[in-house]
Amino acid sequence: MTSPMVTTVTSLTSLTAQAQPATPDDRATSFQAVPGNAAEQYSGSTLLVAAYAALWIVLFAWVAVVWRKQAALHERLGDLEKVIDKAAASKDARAGSSKSDEARP
């Protein structure tokens, strides 16, 4: 059990260390492994925002996919209408020419 006196001294020491400006000599010169089986800590707020962003990104991606499918459908429908119009026009032309043949003396 740490005594309150020791805790106060430790806190004061760390405060003093924080107050001093860092010099180039304070920079790390080696990488040390964390003792024990420590896992990386993540910010809960960041993860929460990421999760809610992901929800909307997935939903909007779905809307975009549906939009693309609908556009392809619209294009195919337009092509079919063109073909029908062309067929109707040639039928009319045939009917017109046969009428003019009949009218010829």
Place this chain on the structure above:
Amino acid sequence: MPARSRTLDAVFYALLALTAATFVGEILFIFLRAPIEARMGIVQKIFYFHVPSWYGMYIGAGACFLGSLAYLVRATDVRDAFARAGAEVAVVCGAIGLITGPLWGAKAWGHFWTWDPRLTTALLSFLIYVAYLVLRAFAGDGSGERRFAAAMGVLGAANLPIIHYSVQKWGGQHPVVITGQGGGLQHPDMKLALAGGFLCFTLMAVLMLWARTRLELAQSRLARAEADAIDLGLDTRTEG
């Protein structure tokens, strides 16, 4: 436009507005009313969309199962379209669950992913419906392909009860808060927030199923019209 179609459109738009309003209300409730969980902190709020997203996946998978089964009994365009729409809903909701779960796990467990029984079976189920959609997208739309996909839709549902009971049967790290021996949500606002999440995903899944079934049906009708045009000797090849 026929009167029936107008009525259906009105119902669809009303449902769309209700879903949007429910989502807005749910988000406000989660962040302004639901309390912060004592041990995990704010990240626990992922729970209110994470669990309902898997429930949404079950709705989609259930629709795929029913549509596929009905198609195998008697093949119609509507049944096939419903099964396909169900698989798509399952993939969308499963993707939400698979993304939000690891983000929560990173804080709660210190790992984004573990090969826990529930996580593994859930991933497997998601991949089954992805495979279904890949099959539908690339294997053509003949009656043989449709029947094969229907069989896959029926068999794919076999994994759903395994996901649900995997935690009770095989243990693992996944929490059992609201099912099995779990202690449940200890605050009434937490319960309300979760109920709101379920409502949001139910409405959303119904909307998605409806919209996709309608689109699939329109595609089938168009394909039939194109085939009829070819039978009548019309050249359906596009120019340029």
